[in-house]
Amino acid sequence: MHGHQIRRAAQVDRTELWSDVKPGSLYGALHRMQVEGVIEAVRTEQEGNRPARTIYALTSAGAAELIDHRDEALRDTKLRHDPVDLALQNVIDLGEDALRAIIVARRKALAEQLDAWLALRELAAPHIRGLEWTTFRHTELRLRTELAWHDELLDQLPKLMANQPTSMTTS
The missing domain is CATH 1.10.287 (Helix Hairpins)
Structure with missing residues (x-):
């Protein structure tokens, strides 16, 4: 997906419940994730006069990290202080x-x-x-x-x- 698709999917999936990434900082987060090797740019697409969009894919390292985060969240029972x-x-x-x-x-x-x-x-x-x-x-x-x-x-x-x-x- 490209950044705009990721932002829309994050809104639908209620990403704000488990992430501190805000819509305005999404592209910075994508860049950091690419540097960390959890996503990779697979191609660039351009529709009409719109700006070119980079399409990202999850790497195998990213998929493994996602599973680790999921499993950690399912095991974590720590009650956080309010x-x-x-x-x-x-x-x-x-x-x-x-x-x-x-x-x-x-x-x-x-x-x-x-x-x-x-x-x-x-x-x-x-x-x-x-x-x-x-x-x-x-x-x-x-x-x-x-x-x-x-x-x-x-x-x-x-x-x-x-x-x-x-x-x-x-x-």
Whole structure:
């Protein structure tokens, strides 16, 4: 595929869920991957007056690396730290009302993400096959769990703030 096809495929495959490559840096990433030997330029094509496009293919080393990344992702069970947990440990300078407003806004954003995800699943439903259903469900459950945690936090916030230290220094 050429770069534009790769970008479109990455959008369809939701590459942003497992990669930090943004559309604007795709060509730089392709160049780095070519230098690393995981892809190779196989030919250049030109249609009409459009610029010439380089067609890339996965090398055998690239296919092996892809399998390694897949297998590592399937085995990895490490629960990653959520930055919000650290932030909540350092809210001494925020009053309860200010913190509540932040948490309510976070919850609203997460609810919007869930709504958008469910709409995307509905739109994609005719094209979803096999295990793709489980990936949609996994994301849905993660968002629902985040919403439940935010609801619990908002419910317990007065009690939690009452027990909060009043300064960052501890004895």
